[in-house]
Amino acid sequence: MTKKLSLKNVIQIFVKDAESKAISQIEEKLRHARDAASEELEIIEIDLPTIKTKKREKVLEAIHAVFQAERIDNKLFIKCDGCGKGQVHLVLASSIWTQLPNWLVCSDGIAVVNGNEFRPDVGGWSPRPTFAERFQPIINRTPPPLLWIEVAFDRSNDRDNALSKIAYVQRYCPNTEFVLIVISYRSPIPANPNPDATSVVATASASRSLIVPYLSHWDIGVAFGAALWYKMQWNEHIVLDCGANLYFNDVLRCLE
Incomplete structure (x- = not known):
């Protein structure tokens, strides 16, 4: 019942x-x-x-x-993220936490920034927040993560909301690096043509890709307008400031 x-x-x-x-x-x-x-x-x-x-x-x-x-x-x-985004969140959190075992890396944690509450799609904290901060994050004002990842669909309202959020919180998080991943909701992507290939570092662009999926990365301390943009392709990754790699294959496998 x-x-x-x-x-x-x-x-x-x-x-x-x-x-x-x-x-x-x-x-x-x-x-x-x-x-x-x-x-x-x-x-x-x-x-x-x-x-x-x-x-x-x-x-x-x-x-x-x-x-x-x-x-x-x-x-x-x-x-209202649903299963499509949720899988990306979980896969990224697992991959990054495996690389940074002394951090707390989780999906949908709560951080208090400038007196407001936010939920990074994936957040990485070091040192790990206290027990009180993890279990009552608003009352105990959990600090922002050092790694903040947002995932958005390629719709103007969802993408623009994620960009606006990053622009807002970045001002109050001088020690945080930010990542935005934009994915399609329309159709699956083609399978990896070379699944046994070794991942290589992706090449950045100063302008946003017109083809999804794509990723933007704000290094610690850079201006909001100085993001690096990447077209997400199989067998590539970026090296994050925190020392972990963000493997594009982790995301792309969720979109097949």
């Missing part, structure tokens, strides 16, 4: 005295956004209702526990 709970019910399980009116408003806005959408949504933006100051962090923890949500000031952004 399955018990169906509304967002209001779930939040009240986490926070017994949460303001049910605010939570109900979030749930209602989500319903309206989904009903009004003419195409599949990658992200839903809604206004965050007023929450009493003394309960704010606990309510935000509960919201983030239920949704893939990010917050900038009083705007809540709820991500």
Whole structure:
């Protein structure tokens, strides 16, 4: 038997005295956004209702526990990534963590940046956040990762949202390197014509590729407009500032 709970019910399980009116408003806005959408949504933006100051962090923890949500000031952004992106997140996190075993590398962790909450698609922290920061990241203000990866579909709203996020958080994360990977949602890519080949370092370009999938990389401390761009091709990789390689094959195998 399955018990169906509304967002209001779930939040009240986490926070017994949460303001049910605010939570109900979030749930209602989500319903309206989904009903009004003419195409599949990658992200839903809604206004965050007023929450009493003394309960704010606990309510935000509960919201983030239920949704893939990010917050900038009083705007809540709820991500709808699905299986396509999710596989890329997990594969990249596994590959990089294997190379950096003393780091914490995970998909969908929460970091607090300039008083707002963000969820890098893949984040790498060194040193590893404390137990309290990992299990209650908003209350304990988990710091931003040193490696921040975003994955977006080749749709203007999804891609532009990822670029806007990086442009915003980069100002407050002087020790973080950023990666954006843009993938297609339309059709699979051709299989690797030479699967036994040794991976080589990819050649960067100063301008964005017009063909997906492609990748942009911001070294630590570079300006937002100084990203390096790469067309993602089989049997190539880039070397990250953190010392790990980001293998294009890891991503491309998810897109076959």
